Amino acid sequence: MVKLRVIDFFCGAGGFSEGFRQEGFEVVMGIDFWQPAIDSHNLNHGLEDSVKDVMDFWGEDSGDVLEIDGIPDTEILIGSPSCVSFSMSNKAGKACKISGIQLILSFLRVICVKKHQKKSILQAWYLENVPQSEKFIQPNYTFSDLNLSRWARALGKKADDIAIQTKGYVLNAADYGAPQSRRRFIAGEFIETGEFPKPISNWLNHKTLGYIKSRLPSPYLKRNDNSEFVDPNYPKLKVKMSELTDHFYDTGLYKIEWEKAQHLKTNHPYMGKMSFPENEDRSCRTIMATRSASTRESLIFKSELNREENGEYRLPTIREAATLMGYPFVYQFTGTESTKWKQIGNSVSPHLSAALARAIKACLKGKTPRKRGFSKLKGNYLKIINLNSFDVCTFETPKTRLSNAKFRRHPVKLGNMTVDLQNFNDTYGVKDTSKWFVVAYFGTGVGHGVYEFKAKDFEVLESALKNNNVDLTMLNKYMHGLVEGLQGISLQELYETDLDLIDSNNPINIVKSIRIKSNEFYNFDELGYIKCDILPKGRVPVIQVVMAYALLWLINDYKDDSKKR
Structure with missing residues (x-):
């Protein structure tokens, strides 16, 4: 059996890692500079990593690869550099791209060293980012581009030799089984052939938001530890109500919140009309990193409770958001509600990740790891702050507007x-x-x-x-x-x-x-x-x-x- 080990750069809570784990790959390290994300990644993948900035791998000069040498050698490297500067939601896509480009370069520098070093065992790598990033990523990078001129010459190579090619495509996670429309640019390489290992899509019909919601319990159920629920993404996975975290609580919105979102979605001054509440006959829209209630990007559902005005509409629960991203019921997130949401919104969908992992296995054309279940994740629900309260909001503390608020x-x-x-x-x-x-x-x-x-x-x-x-x-x-x-x-x-x-x-x-x-x-x-x-x-x-x-x-x-x- 071939052993395929993975290091996940910019790992976040671990969506990229989770897809590879499900396909039998061994996740040996996660690298991220945000403590809550590292905590979640460690919890779900049985690791003890500390926070680390990927920019540390850029090196003092073109011969300095000491930090990179400290990373274990693995068969697979994956990474999802921060997409904030590339995202269309950041200043309508006009934000400065320098920081985002530099993170990509630092990650590619690691790949380059691990690929070209003597006795390299690297077999494949992937880079994931928002679609807008594609036009800022060069098709070819030389050793000089990646601050490796002196290191390359020591290996008998030229500084202007091509070190890495970034072949890739924009892929939609919904085409690979995710219940969310989430388009991302994926670049990568299977080292032996130099080709991009493109995953095969066999999902002719996308899962809809309504499909997922109808198979999740209502957040307003009363406590009943004997109930058991089947994960709509993973039908063989069943959990008891006492084990289903971050779902049984009230996310109802004040009218001041949902009314503003309704206006921005249905009557925006210069953008197209959107559904309010969400259209459940389609895949869920892309989940953003910010949990918002009164913006155009908000995900808003009609409440299951018979309420009008305050509480008439609600946000998704954390478990709903995680399920719509493709995480299994037993995957846990550390921190507060907003922190958990940010981890989910920043994720790579495990469905897309698993498809990428299968593409690498197909390239190997030999014995590859068997898929893994979820037994090792099942006890982790006891190790987090569970948002379940089984309470219903009374809306006794109204929201406020700032003095001199713009209208x-x-x-x-x-x-x-x-x-x-x-x-x-x-x-x-x-x-x-x-x-x-x-x-x-x-x-x-x-x-x-x-x-x-x-x-x-x-x-x-x-x-x-x-x-x-x-x-x-x-x-x-x-x-x-x-x-x-x-x-x-x-x-x-x-x-x-x-x-x-x-x-x-x-x-x-x-x-x-x-x-x-x-x-x-x-x-x-x-x-x-x-x-x-x-x-x-x-x-x-x-x-x-x-x-x-x-x-x-x-x-x-x-x-x-x-x-x-």
Whole structure:
């Protein structure tokens, strides 16, 4: 039987390691600079590693490989360098890439030394990262590129000789059995042939979120240690309720949280529409490293409890997130809830990892390790802080908004533009929440059009609408009542204090009601487009002119110019 040992660089909690372990590989070391991740990796793989920074392997000079020589020689090296700088979620993909590139180079330096050293036993390696990283990874690296010029010359090689080729593909974990759509760039090499060991996908139909959720117990079950549950990813694995960790607790959200996520998902000013709550007929979306409740990236489920407003929706439990990543029920995570989530969100899916391990075994064309079960992991549930409480939230401690919190909402997204009510001014960088603005945004990306409406524009908008036979009778009547009800009310104060969105004068509710009422008064599709001279964009949807007209009326009672909102 061939012995295949693995070292996992940037190991995190061990998703990359777990797939290889399941395929019979022996994980002998995990390297990471974050203590909670090392703790989780040690626990699940029976190791005693300490924190270590992969940048330590870069060396003082091109002949210094002392730190690398201290790493055990193994047949396989795998690594998933931090993807923060490459991720599209970080400054829309425009973050500085230097730190991410340097981590990749340091990892490749280790591979290079282990590959070219005398009596090398290295047979294969893999590097995993987000798809955006592919364009920053060179197809070839010389010894000089990897700070190994002097070391290479000592071996009789030239500094500008090619040391490593990074062949690879963007692969989706869902194609290999994971219940999550998670696309990642995988580079690697089977040393003997120099080819990339590409895994074979035999999953024609992706597992859906609904499939996984329907086979997980409700987080709101009452304690019953006699219950037994089958892992939806690993049908031969069964655990008792007393052994199923981090699942039986309430992750319900305050309305202030889920309402913001709902708005960003379904009515984002310049990005496409997303499902709210999650679409359970598809694979789970990519799990991010930050456990968020009020962002566009949030994973939000409808609560199993019959609640409205607060608690009506909830986040996944840690066990749900881990299962959607592909971890088995018996895999444990150390630390707090947010720490556990970060470990999961940073993971390589074990399904994809196992597929990569099988690809290496196929290349060997000989006796390879047998798959392993989960018996050695089963007792680890006693060694962590278990989040199970079997309690239900009462929502007695409301969330708060910061003083002078920024506000920006639009009633309608149409014609690649929005008209927004906001308490800051993008054009001049003003943040004075005693002032409110109406701003039109055109297009997306760098250089998108912006126009701030002034008080004098009200009459221009009104004239343009009347000239195009738009009947303002019902809208005017509604706006008269609305602004009368706002006398003496601070929109900012309501926004900051009415966190249950009960007051109809809350600016969030006002923007929604303007859309609803306008939809009653007009057929958006039939209104068509209009030329409005004050807007820097030819013809615009009539409904957007209506929105500008209504929102301007809101912030300034035009029947009395002395009244400013």
